[in-house]
Amino acid sequence: MTVYSLGEYRRFRGQSGDFLYLVPSGGIFSLDEPSAAVLDKLSDGPLSRTDLIGQVSQKIGYSPVDVAETVQELCQVHAIRDGSPISTAPQQLPEHFPLQTLVMNLTNQCNLSCQYCYEFGEDKIATPEGKKKFMDWETAQCSVDYLLAQSEGRRSVHITFFGGETLMNFPMLRQVIDYASEQAARKGVKIDFSLTTNATLLTPVIIDYLAANKVGVTVSLDGPREMNDAFRVFSNGRGSYDIIEPKVRELLARHHTRPIAARVTMTSQAMDVFKIYRHLKHDLGFHEVGFAPVTSSANRLYSIGVPGMNDVFSQFGELAQEYLSFALRGELHGFSNVSDTLAELHQGVNKSHPCGAGLGLLGVGPSGDIAPCHRFVDSDQHKLGNVTTGLDKQKQSDFLDRGNIQSKTDCHTCWARPLCAGGCHHEAFVRYGDTGHPNLHYCDWIRGWTHTCLEIYGALAEKNPAFLDYFAERKAV
Amino acid sequence: MKHLRPVNRKALRIEEHVAPREDDVVALQNPAGPKPHIPMGCSLVFFPGWEVDSAGGTAGLCQPVERDLFDCYVTCFWPAHVPDHLNNSPDWTSKCAVGTKDWRNVDIVFP
Numbered sequence: 310m311t312v313y314s315l316g317e318y319r320r321f322r323g324q325s326g327d328f329l330y331l332v333p334s335g336g337i338f339s340l341d342e343p344s345a346a347v348l349d350k351l352s353d354g355p356l357s358r359t360d361l362i363g364q365v366s367q368k369i370g371y372s373p374v375d376v377a378e379t380v381q382e383l384c385q386v387h388a389i390r391d392g393s394p395i396s397t398a399p400q401q402l403p404e405h406f407p408l409q410t411l412v413m414n415l416t417n418q419c420n421l422s423c424q425y426c427y428e429f430g431e432d433k434i435a436t437p438e439g440k441k442k443f444m445d446w447e448t449a450q451c452s453v454d455y456l457l458a459q460s461e462g463r464r465s466v467h468i469t470f471f472g473g474e475t476l477m478n479f480p481m482l483r484q485v486i487d488y489a490s491e492q493a494a495r496k497g498v499k500i501d502f503s504l505t506t507n508a509t510l511l512t513p514v515i516i517d518y519l520a521a522n523k524v525g526v527t528v529s530l531d532g533p534r535e536m537n538d539a540f541r542v543f544s545n546g547r548g549s550y551d552i553i554e555p556k557v558r559e560l561l562a563r564h565h566t567r568p569i570a571a572r573v574t575m576t577s578q579a580m581d582v583f584k585i586y587r588h589l590k591h592d593l594g595f596h597e598v599g600f601a602p603v604t605s606s607a608n609r610l611y612s613i614g615v616p617g618m619n620d621v622f623s624q625f626g627e628l629a630q631e632y633l634s635f636a637l638r639g640e641l642h643g644f645s646n647v648s649d650t651l652a653e654l655h656q657g658v659n660k661s662h663p664c665g666a667g668l669g670l671l672g673v674g675p676s677g678d679i680a681p682c683h684r685f686v687d688s689d690q691h692k693l694g695n696v697t698t699g700l701d702k703q704k705q706s707d708f709l710d711r712g713n714i715q716s717k718t719d720c721h722t723c724w725a726r727p728l729c730a731g732g733c734h735h736e737a738f739v740r741y742g743d744t745g746h747p748n749l750h751y752c753d754w755i756r757g758w759t760h761t762c763l764e765i766y767g768a769l770a771e772k773n774p775a776f777l778d779y780f781a782e783r784k785a786v
Numbered sequence: 787m788k789h790l791r792p793v794n795r796k797a798l799r800i801e802e803h804v805a806p807r808e809d810d811v812v813a814l815q816n817p818a819g820p821k822p823h824i825p826m827g828c829s830l831v832f833f834p835g836w837e838v839d840s841a842g843g844t845a846g847l848c849q850p851v852e853r854d855l856f857d858c859y860v861t862c863f864w865p866a867h868v869p870d871h872l873n874n875s876p877d878w879t880s881k882c883a884v885g886t887k888d889w890r891n892v893d894i895v896f897p
Binding site: 328329331334335336337338339340341343344375378379382383385386388654655656657658659766767770781 | 787788789790791792793794795796797799800804
């Protein structure tokens with residue numbers, strides 16, 4: 310006798326209809342009346358086929374044939390189970406995974422002394438002592454060659470410049486862009502560039518160069534003066550806002566070849582999401598604003614804490630509703646956390662790892678040492694190799710095995726795992742001392758956020774599906 | 787799928803993946819190509835015109851009996867059963883657009 314029970318999914322509503330987010334596949338389906346009724350019935354407990362079809366068809370007045378069809382469809386997508394075994398064997402990572410992005414930390418030096426900095430702050434993991442402070446030309450050239458050699462089979466590759474403060478090594482940045490563009494053209498590969506900066510060193514000449522070379526720019530800043538200057542300070546303690554504000558305005562006025570984004574680190578002194586967003590988007594004119602809570606061990610002066618995060622999260626929800634009202638009118642809103650999540654939901658990603666670190670993305674420090682990503686650069690403990698000698702495959706596979714969702718048993722019952730996959734490796738290391746530890750301190754917020762974005766996705770699928778085409782090409786990170 | 791509507795890209799791929807299992811078995815089915823698959827040459831073909839259904843009639847056959855007209859008249863030439871469309875009766879079915887509906891318009895031919 311076939312007995313049906315519920316499979317793994319998250320059910321949510323759009324504006325008027327019901328939807329299913331299937332776990333772990335990441336598929337999103339909309340439900341009609343019979344399929345919703347079958348799921349409602351099974352939520353009371355498993356039922357035999359005869360009972361299920363009989364009771365549902367009697368309740369909603371559909372023919373047993375219709376209900377049987379519905380049951381078959383729900384079973385095929387694994388929203389309900391009929392007792393037959395489902396293969397849960399993880400897909401093996403391909404033997405050779407070509408590199409796509411190289412994050413080059415051109416220097417580990419910075420002209421600011423932000424107190425929460427993961428490179429220099431209390432939770433730092435970098436061990437830069439005795440290493441080069443600025444990347445030299447030989448190492449930079451080697452890094453570009455390494456990227457192009459290891460990205461065999463890719464039609465486009467990406468270099469992101471990072472630091473320290475990236476622009477403290479601007480001459481090297483220019484040299485790398487010239488060389489990498491030339492080498493990529495020779496190989497017939499498309500290449501593009503982006504950088505993250507604190508904006509203190511921007512000049513009209515630099516801005517024009519970045520615009521002419523279509524270099525994407527992300528500016529790290531934390532909002533209006535009082536919030537930004539709480540922790541983003543020079544070494545003498547002076548706030549950086551007054552220095553960067555005119556430079557950011559100049560950047561936004563002159564650089565039009567790529568969208569310019571602001572990246573906000575949320576701290577105990579920068580928690581007013583609306584105020585920060587309005588200032589950065591409307592007063593300064595950034596195209597997009599992305600928010601991330603500061604990475605810290607618990608109880609730092611700048612960490613947000615649970616009550617603060619709950620408050621931040623409810624503001625995220627409100628700003629996300631504003632995003633939805635824009636999107637329903639077909640207008641782009643600048644809250645990029647929503648866009649990023651919608652892009653992943655649209656693709657239906659089902660991640661084995663939280664991000665591409667150590668796989669399609671690597672970080673390289675001024676010394677040429679390779680790290681899983683920019684956040685681990687210059688840390689001896691996390692070194693995966695060197696651009697001159699290549700990757701240590703053993704270390705790489707240790708890092709990837711730890712970070713794989715298969716080894717994070719805490720995550721195996723969570724419906725948000727297709728997107729989260731346990732969360733940032735670096736955050737996990739700072740909190741728990743293990744890059745493969747699930748980030749259990751933010752599970753509830755991740756689930757809440759994913760649900761909010763599912764509802765937005767559902768509403769758009771119902772009322773303005775054309776808007777979702779925007780995400781067809783947006784990179785799902 | 788009739789009751790579940792795929793919304794995102796992954797759902798479309800899931801639908802594609804399960805779709806083949808959903809189809810009923812049909813006569814002359816060919817997994818790779820269009821259905822039903824008609825092999826070349828009438829000697830290979832299993833046609834309903836010479837069959838009866840489980841009740842002894844032709845109404846329940848998986849393909850309408852009237853399609854026989856065209857199988858002999860256009861795709862093959864079998865003068866013992868139907869007029870030949872190449873030389874003597876090129877317009878024999880001109881009033882018969884759909885075999886299953888218009889077969890009454892096909893008249894007897896006296897050579």
